[in-house]
Amino acid sequence: MRLIALVxxxxxxxxxxxxxxxxxxxxxxxxxxxxxxxxxSGEDPMAHAVVWDLRLPRVAAALVVGACLGLSGCxxxxxxxxxxxxxxxxxxxxxxxxxxxxxIAGLLSLGTWALCTLSVAASLVGAAGxxxxxxxxxxxxxxxxxxGVSISALAAAxxxxxxxxxxxxxxQALNFIGGSFANVTWQDLLPALPFLGAGLLLALPAAGNLxxxxxGDRVAANLGAAPGRTRSLAIAASGILGGAAVAVxxxxxxxxxxxxxxxxxxxxxxxxxVLIVSIPLGAAFTLWADQAARLxxxxxxxxxxxxTALVGAPLMIYVARRVL
Amino acid sequence: xxxxxxxxxxxxxxxxxxxxxxAIPGSALTCLIGANGAGKTTLLRILAGxxxxxxxxxxxxxxxxxxxxxQQIARRFSIIPQDVPPPAYLTVAELATLARFHxxxxxxxxxxxxxxxxxKSCLNVCQMDxxxxxxxxxxxxxxxxxxxxxxxxxxxxxxxxxxxxxxGLDILARKSFFGLLKGIASQAKGVVLTTHDLELxxxxxxxxxxxxxxxxxxxxxxxxxxxxxxxxxx
Numbered sequence: 001m002r003l004i005a006l007v008x009x010x011x012x013x014x015x016x017x018x019x020x021x022x023x024x025x026x027x028x029x030x031x032x033x034x035x036x037x038x039x040x041s042g043e044d045p046m047a048h049a050v051v052w053d054l055r056l057p058r059v060a061a062a063l064v065v066g067a068c069l070g071l072s073g074c075x076x077x078x079x080x081x082x083x084x085x086x087x088x089x090x091x092x093x094x095x096x097x098x099x100x101x102x103x104i105a106g107l108l109s110l111g112t113w114a115l116c117t118l119s120v121a122a123s124l125v126g127a128a129g130x131x132x133x134x135x136x137x138x139x140x141x142x143x144x145x146x147x148g149v150s151i152s153a154l155a156a157a158x159x160x161x162x163x164x165x166x167x168x169x170x171x172q173a174l175n176f177i178g179g180s181f182a183n184v185t186w187q188d189l190l191p192a193l194p195f196l197g198a199g200l201l202l203a204l205p206a207a208g209n210l211x212x213x214x215x216g217d218r219v220a221a222n223l224g225a226a227p228g229r230t231r232s233l234a235i236a237a238s239g240i241l242g243g244a245a246v247a248v249x250x251x252x253x254x255x256x257x258x259x260x261x262x263x264x265x266x267x268x269x270x271x272x273x274v275l276i277v278s279i280p281l282g283a284a285f286t287l288w289a290d291q292a293a294r295l296x297x298x299x300x301x302x303x304x305x306x307x308t309a310l311v312g313a314p315l316m317i318y319v320a321r322r323v324l
Numbered sequence: 325x326x327x328x329x330x331x332x333x334x335x336x337x338x339x340x341x342x343x344x345x346x347a348i349p350g351s352a353l354t355c356l357i358g359a360n361g362a363g364k365t366t367l368l369r370i371l372a373g374x375x376x377x378x379x380x381x382x383x384x385x386x387x388x389x390x391x392x393x394x395q396q397i398a399r400r401f402s403i404i405p406q407d408v409p410p411p412a413y414l415t416v417a418e419l420a421t422l423a424r425f426h427x428x429x430x431x432x433x434x435x436x437x438x439x440x441x442x443x444k445s446c447l448n449v450c451q452m453d454x455x456x457x458x459x460x461x462x463x464x465x466x467x468x469x470x471x472x473x474x475x476x477x478x479x480x481x482x483x484x485x486x487x488x489x490x491x492g493l494d495i496l497a498r499k500s501f502f503g504l505l506k507g508i509a510s511q512a513k514g515v516v517l518t519t520h521d522l523e524l525x526x527x528x529x530x531x532x533x534x535x536x537x538x539x540x541x542x543x544x545x546x547x548x549x550x551x552x553x554x555x556x557x558x
Contacts (some may be wrong), residue, residue, distance in 0.1 A: 207431050208425075208429070208431040209427055211422060214411045215422065218403060219404075222372060222373075222403045223422075226427070269413045269414065
C-alpha cells in the first residue's frame with residue numbers, strides 16, 4: 001500500500017511540473033507567478049488568452065489522451081493475456097483513424113461531438129473483432145498480435161490513401177498521422193471526456209477479475225470470475241478509450257504499449273494497481289512528450305508521436321529484455 | 325459422496341459420455357483411468373460445472389446437480405486443468421492468494437487474516453513454504469504442480485479435480501505427488517485425478533473408475549482384478 005501511495009504521489013509531482021512547463025514556456029514566456037495570475041484572473045488579457053485558450057486546453061488534452069491510452073493498453077494487455085496489447089497495435093485505433101482521415105479530407109463534415117462519437121464507434125468495431133478472436137480457444141498471443149497489426153496497417157494505409165486522394169497533405173494531415181496536440185481547443189477536447197468516464201466506469205467492475213483471468217479461462221470461471229464477460233467489458237472499455245484518444249490527438253503511438261509495462265515495473269503485477277498507476281503514468285508520459293514536441297525545435301513543432309516513439313522504443317526494448 | 329447417475333454428453337453429434345453411472349467417495353483419492361478420448365476430461369468438466377450433461381445428473385453430497393447453477397456447482401469443486409502455463413511473474417504465494425479471491429468484492433478485494441492462515445497452511449501441506457516467494461517460472465515441474473495443488477486446496481472446496489497434470493514429471497516426482505494427494509484425500513477431501521499411471525494407481529488410489537469410449541467399464545478399489553481387467557482391455 002505504501003509503495004503505491006509513493007508512486008502516485010511521485011507521479012502527481014511529475015504531472016504538476018509538466019503542467020507548469022506546458023503553461024509557462026513557449027513563444028511567450030511566462031513565470032509561475034504570471035501563470036497562476038492568468039489562470040485565476042483576467043488582469044493581463046494577453047497572458048489570460050495564452051494560458052486559457054492556447055496552453056491549458058493543450059495540457060488538458062495531453063493528460064486526457066495519455067490517461068486514455070495508458071488505461072486502454074493496460075486493459076487490452078490483461079484481457080487478452082498479451083504483452084503486446086496496445087490500441088494502435090491491435091487495430092482498435094484503425095477504425096477511428098479512418099473516420100478522422102475522412103473528416104480531415106473533407107469527405108465527412110460533422111461537428112466535433114459527432115466526430116468523436118463516430119471515432120469511438122469505429123474503434124468499438126475493431127474491439128469487437130479482437131474480443132472475438134481473443135475468446136477463441138487456441139489463438140496464441142502472437143497470432144492475435146499479428147491480426148491486430150495487420151488491421152492497423154490496413155487502416156493506416158487506407159487513411160493515408162484518403163488523405164492523398166483528397167490532396168490534403170497539410171500540416172493537419174501530418175499532425176494526425178504523427179499524432180499531435182497542436183492547436184487543440186476546448187471544443188476538440190470536451191467530447192472525449194464522457195468517453196474517458198465511460199471507459200473508466202466500464203473497466204472498474206472488470207478490473208478485479210482480470211488478475212484471475214491470467215490463470216486461464218477454466219480456472220477463472222471456476223473461481224467465479226466470469227471470464228467471457230470480464231474480457232468483453234475490458235476490451236470494450238479499451239476500444240472506447242482508444243477511439244476517444246485518436247479523435248483528440250490522432251495516432252500517438254507507443255503509449256498504450258509501454259505504459260502498462262512501466263507500471264508493472266513500478267508497482268508489481270497486481271492488475272488493480274497497474275490499472276490505477278497506468279492512468280497518471282500515461283498522462284505524465286504524454287504530457288512531457290508533448291513538451292518536448294513543442295519546445296525542442298521552437299518555433300517549429302514535431303509530432304508528439306515522434307517523441308513518444310523516440311523515447312518509447314528504447315524503453316520498450318529495455319522492458320522486453322527485462323520482463324517478457 | 326458424488327453419485328453420477330446415467331450422465332450422457334454429446335458434442336457435434338458425437339457421443340462423448342453415455343450413461344455414466346458411478347459413485348465417487350467423498351474422502352478418498354479416486355483415479356479416472358481410460359485411453360485418450362475415453363471421456364475423462366469431459367466428465368471432469370461436467371463435474372466442475374463447465375459443461376451441462378445432455379441427460380442424467382450427478383448428486384453432490386445429497387444435492388442433485390440439476391438444482392444447482394453452474395456457479396453453485398463450481399463452488400464445490402476446485403479444478404487444476406492440464407496444460408495451463410503458469411503465469412510466469414506470479415510467486416507461489418501470490419498464486420495461492422488468488423485462490424481466495426472473491427469476485428463479489430472485485431476491485432477492493434484483499435486477503436484477510438483467515439485467508440492468510442488458510443494460504444499458509446495449504447503451502448505447508450504442499451511442502452511449498454520454503455519456495456513461497458519464488459516465481460512460478462523458477463520452479464521445477466514437480467514444484468509447479470505442488471504450487472497449483474496449494475492453489476486448489478486454498479479454495480477450501482469439498483472436491484478437488486486434477487486433469488492429467490503429471491505428464492512431464494519423472495517417476496519420483498509423480499510418486500511423491502500421489503503420496504501428497506493421498507494425504508490430502510484422507511483429510512476429508514474428495515480428490516479426483518485422471519491419469520495413465522497404472523502402477524501408481526494400484527499403489528495409492530482408494531477408488532478407481534475406468535472409462536472406455538464414454539462408458540464406465542470398471543468401478544471399484546484398485547485390485548488385481550482391475551489390473552487383469554486393464555491388461556485385457558487396453
